[in-house]
Structures are given as structure tokens and as C-alpha cells.
Amino acid sequence: MATLIENVGQKTLNHLDYVGGFSIQLWAVLRAMGASLPFVGNPYRWKASVGQMLQIGVSALPMVGLMAMCSGFILAMQGASELRRFGAMHYVIDLVAVGFTREMGPLLTAIAVSGRSGSAFAAEIGTMSVTEEIDALRVMAFEPVEFVLAPKYLAALIMVPCLTIASNVCGILAGGIFMFFTTHLSLGLYLHYVLTSIQLRDVISGLIKSLAFATIIVHVGCLEGFRVHGGPDAVGRSTTSAVVKSTFLVIVADVIFTAIFYYFTGKH
């Protein structure tokens, strides 16, 4: 019994330690973000941010687009198989359009970025910790949070919402292609119905979610990297941990945000 209580206590302390580390890191990076901004910040950090934007955003675009297209088809087909029985095929348009802008677009993008970039952040920073590069930065009078993390966070804050919009477009487009082949609905008319079914707040709520997801992915990935101690095996563990934790936290955050939007607007 004593061992059980000890274990529960130790696990609780570990989780509190993680939350504390996450909060301290978030505060530190918010203070250091100014250095990464264009024109007013350090030009080398901004250059690093642009490099990160290419890696997080542009390189991920084909994968996110393809995932969104597939999911758009799945959503449309699953919806159509039920709605057809009630003669309500036109509701497939609402399902795809609203489903993607509010939910599927941000979530799919977050999962793709988490698997692609979150793991890369953990591996990069973990390797830097193991090879003493983080210590080298400190003794060269650089702040690792400003040097390594801030450009990644700024890039993610810009690129994850952009990818989310691209994901929404691809998913909705897939729905349009499905509707064209099943009901011969023209793409122009489909887009007209899409624009009447979604509202600006649907898009904005999705983008707010995507900003929260970007924060989770970058901070979990980097925190896992900074916490690496030991050898290359520890880097491998941190990479796996970064993907698992960030995906889990993204879904938890999604529930919380959806609940908030549901209770505040009564529509989500």
C-alpha cells in the first residue's frame, strides 16, 4: 500500500514538474519572441524563423493537403451513406464544410505537424543537448530559448494556421469532387453552398484552435529535447515521447476549446 501511494505521489510530482517546465519555457519564449520578429528583432533569428517556416509549413503542404483530401472524401462518403436514406444529400455539403473549418482541418493539420515537426524539434534539441551544443550556446552568451526555440515558435504560429486553411480548402474540395460524381452538382454551385453554410466565426474558431495546437506541438517537442540526458537512446525516447504527448495534448485541448465555443456560442 505504501509503495502504491509512493508511486502515485512520484507520478503526480513528475507531472507537476512537467507542467511547471512547460509554463516556464512558455513564459521564457514569450519574453524572447521579440528577437525573432522582422525589422525590430535580431535579423539572424528572423532568418532562422523563415527557414523554420519552410520546414514546418511549405514542406508539409503536400502531406497535409493529401491527408485533408482523403479525409474530405471519407467524411463525404460516410455522411452520404446515411443522409441518402433520408433524401438529405445536400447536408453533405454542410457536414464537410462546417466539419472541416471547425474541427477536421485544425486537428488533421496538428496531427501532421506533430508527427513531422514536433518529433524533429525533440530530435534536434535532444541531439544538441547530448553533444554539448546547448552548453556551448550558453557559454557563448546566447540564450538557448531565444536562439533555438523562439524562431520555431514564431514559424509555427504563422505556418500552422496557414496549413489549417490549406487543409480546409483541400478537404472541402474533396467534398465537392465527391458531390460532382454522385449528384452531378457543379463545383461552382457546390462552392456557393459551402460559402452559405459556413460563417466567419467557424473559420476563426478553427484558427484559434490551430494557434493553441501550434503552441502545444512546439513546446512539447522542444521541452522533450531540452530534457534529454544521456546518449542517443535518450534522443530516440524523447522523439517518441514528443509525438505521443503532443498528439494527446492536442486532442485534450481540442475538447476544451470545442466545449468553450459550444457553451459560449451554442453552435459548436
Next chain:
Amino acid sequence: MAIISIRNLVVEYDARRVLDGLNLDIEPGETMVLLGGSGSGKSTLLRQILGLERAHSGSVLVKGIDITRCSQLELRLVRRSIGVAFQSAALFNSLSVKDNVALALREHTALAPSIIDLMVWMNLAAVGLADFGHLHPQELSGGMKKRAAVARALALDPEILVFDEPSAGLDPIVAAELDELILLLKKAFQMTVVVVTHELPSAFRIADRIAMLHNGSFLAVGTKEEIRSNQHPRIRQFLDRVPDKMGKASEVAASFEKYLRGEEANP
């Protein structure tokens, strides 16, 4: 006045005392070698001198500033006067050797790019890597990486140059070349040099004074001759390369036999 002054320094990890009340003064312009076996606490002491870890108690004064208690801004200013060549070189793999050396100059000074290029070339030439600046660290040999790390450490013309195990993992010829480089740099730039090592030939070649660490305490601090003639049993054992007491072969064999028969839990 000492450029580095360590007073009653105590470091503990999980209630295990790693450094036990150390006192040491390093004078400007001298080469101090921190000598000791594995686990003696020399790397921990180095990390304290660099302000990379928090001490349990005591103080480390670098240029009169107590880096165990100073602000982050003061610590950053102190660090700009220290150049460090890490054991693993710790070069940034995403940057070329030239950019590794230029990094601190670009970010901490307002020098024109042409001046920075010239300074980078001079630093690389000083360590014999003038023609290798365009390469990335992964394209260099072990000895070249260490020399590139020295060039990077020299970038801001530091008052204190710190080497962590400079000869580790190098063949005797390259290690000797690195020793000569340290001597040459000290003569040319009049720096204070702190070297952590367990390599005896290297230590006795480059040191002005040697501090011998064992179990987190200094056994002796003195000149090369003083250390050589010291009769402390542990220092003699270290210098004469005598292994710790081991069991006799027959006793070890008997112990293993017992273990295999299940009569002993651990041989």
C-alpha cells in the same frame, strides 16, 4: 588579484557530495590544469566555473563577479570573456566551420562583415584550419574538430580560455600537436588557460600549476615539480599509474564458481 577565485565550493547531486568545499585561486596569465581520475569531480568543477550548474554553497568569482549569485546579464557579460573548447568540440553541425567561428562575432559585435571574415580567417589560420572553413563539422577528423572548437573559443578574444579534456580520443601525435597549440596560443595572446584533463603527459607539458582532484577535494595544488615530488599515496598512485587493489585471480574464480552454483547472489 586572482582572475578566477573559488571559495568553499560545495556541489551535491541527490545528497551525494561531488565537490566538497573547494578553494582555488587562478592567477591571470597562468595555465592551471585540473587533474584527476574519472569521477573525481573535475568536469563538475569546470561546469561551475562556466556557470552551467548551480552550487549547493560557496562562491565562484570570475573577474571579481560571483557567478553563483549574479544576474543573467552579468553572467552573459562574464561569459563573453571566456572561450571554451568542449570535450566533444560541440560545434554546431548545421553551420560550416567558418560560420561556427563567426557566430559570436556576428551576434555580439557590430563589426562589418568584411572584418568578421578576416577575423574568422585569422582564427582558423591560428589553429591551422584556414583552408577548411567551408567544411561542415561532420566532414572533419577528431583533431580538426578540436582545433575548430579552439578557433571558435578564440573568436571574441577571451581573457580566459577553457579546455575540457583536449586530448581525449586523439592519437598521441595529434594530442601533442594540440598541447603545442595551447602553449602557442597562451604565448601569443597572454590568456589565462584552464585545462581539465586526466592525461599526464599533456598536463605536465602545458601546466604552470596543477590542481589534483580526488573525490571532490583537492589533494594538492602546486607547480609541476611540486606535484611530481608529492608523496601523497593517491597522487603517487595516479602519477605512477598503479591500479586500485583487485582480488586475486583464484579468489575471483572461486567467487564465480559459487555464483554459478547459486551459492552467492553476485560474484
